[in-house]
Amino acid sequence: MKKAVVALAFVLAHFFSRLCAASEGLDVPEALERKVPLDGLTGLSRFFASTYNDNLTLYAVICTVIMAIVGIVIAYGTDVILKAMGMEVHKIEHKE
Amino acid sequence: METGGGMFDIFLPIAGIHFNALILLAIGFAVGVLGGFFGVGGAWVVTPALNIFGFNMAYAIGTDLAHIFGKSIVATKKHGKMGNVDVKMGLVSILGSVLGVEVGARTVMWLTAKGEHVVGPVVRYSYMVMLFGLGFYMLYDYLTKDKRAAAKAAAAATMPPGQVPEKKYWNIPPMLSFPTSGVRISFWTIMGVFFLTGWLSGFLGVGGGFIRMPALIYLVGCPTAIAVGTDLFSVVFTGAWGCFTYAAKGRVEIVAALIMLVGASVGAQIGVTAVKYIHGYGIRLLFAIMVLLAGASVALKQFDVGKAAAYLVMCSALAMCLVIMVQMARGFMKERAEKAAGPGASAHK
Structure with missing residues (x-):
């Protein structure tokens, strides 16, 4: 069971890092640079x-x-x- | 349509809008009931609802995912207490789904490279085929259940005593046992099933709860209540990731998500408790109806009637909540009456 959890964590980490890389191009610059008035x-x-x-x-x-x-x-x-x-x-x- | 000026009006600084807190509580409550009962995140209800009431679509999706994360923790905890969560199955489902989602996303990218005029209709029509196919199959399954049970009983009666009907499984090793679900299945079969559901999820761009739940019932063989609880367990992980990634892109209105979570937590208590009173086939029937209505809403969107599609989803969700609550109340009253009549009363039935 422990091996399965470690393998799952590895796959998830790999998948999420790939997703981050893939989603970089989808970011809208205005949304990321937007500042909320305080x-x-x-x-x-x-x-x-x-x-x-x-x-x-x-x-x-x-x-x-x-x-x-x-x-x-x-x-x-x-x-x-x-x-x-x-x-x-x-x-x-x-x-x- | 921005809700403002009322007694419960609050300012949501990240989204930059005024919003009525009661509406947030009500949306959260409705999707909490549905999520707890069907074992789905419910993004297909919340996102259009928030959008109708004035949220920008990007904030609607992000805020929805954040509240789904919190709500699925509440619902999973309660399902776990009722013995409806197969943790081992849930972990295997995440592993298979993750790989499937990656391939599904790549399929979309491959289609995108062929042109926007190709990818949009392909995804939307696939979504419609998927929802209508699933809905009609589950409806057919419900309507023919008595006939199948009678045929099974007749077949068993013609067999010599002690012999049981042979079941057809692909017993390709290694075999995995899931004692909570009472299922023993080949690793390859189960990975194939979750890879397929993950692929659909990545391809259609949806959370995948409504695909995994029936897959657990029909393809893996889980009891309905365990399929609901185990699916919610998987939603905890996808919801956590969705919350983080959308917040990192500045698309989560955390104040709204927290208010919705309060409503959803109350709703989830009702939805999960209803599973105790509405048994397997009852859940499947209501799920089939909900999936067909969601399919109708996607069809309306495809024909450029987006507002009508959003209202259809919202009204269907509210009506379904009402049905679930009424059924739960009836079950509760019946149980109380049986308890009051004493243990002998139910034994004589």
Whole structure:
């Protein structure tokens, strides 16, 4: 199983690097050079907008990590809430 | 059409537009129900919906992929708890699909080299053939299920006691076992299936959830609920990559994606729970209807009625959500009534 995971990681890394290379020509320069006006922005919106302006790769990492964290928190959070409400799900029988 | 001026109006700085947060929650909720129930990302619903309400198409795709990533984590976790995720199968599917996507993308590039007038119609017509073919096949499968079950029972009855009908498989070694799905299959068969679904995904430029889910049922032999959960597990990885690559190109409106994720998470809870009450063939029937409606929407787009196509997809998605929720509520009430009547009541049925 470990070998399969390592092989999968290798193939994915290769595929993604190829995709990056292939998608370079698809970038629209105006979209990459676009700056978001920061006037009137506060809090999280300002943070996201300034990161977007300064470093798009960092913005991409932040977006991916935030979506993963929020997804995990909601997944486990709802589990706890539903359990407390007596609506916990269990393994089901697979009927066709 | 930009939604602005209302009580729930918010400014989305990256996309540079004002948008109603309730609409974002509602879109997220609807696609959460569908995604959790069918095991698909749902980009074919969200992207046109966001576009109709004022998102630029590039931001609509990127924001959609970001929210799909978060939502698929929520839905996969719940499907996992219900025993619907075959992790080993999911990992093998990613491996085969990745290779297929690469070849699919190269096929498109080869067609592009022949001219834009070739690639556009070829991809669109292939998409339509694929959606209508899949939809009608699943509908036929549903309508003839009783007839096939009766024929199978009749064949079994004519056999000597103890003998079971022979199954035809390509047993080319190495053989792989997937205990969660109850499937033992040749490595080459399964890689071939996922290579094909990946190729279609890369060729048609879609996430591929709606291709993988039926492939897991009809070509690999997974139970429907496991096909749904395992497909969602694969969507976690494709969604993560989609979120990253679109954000790196400046096309993800993260505030909108987060709001949609909240709605989608609630919807996904309903969609996944509905799998408990609507069994295999019921899921297949609803999926067939949804795929046929998506095919009709692509056909409308091909004939330059883009706005009507987007509205058709949105209305179909909302109607399907309603059907799923009603079916789930009926199943829940029935289960509660059976529990209240005591264990003996269901045994006497």
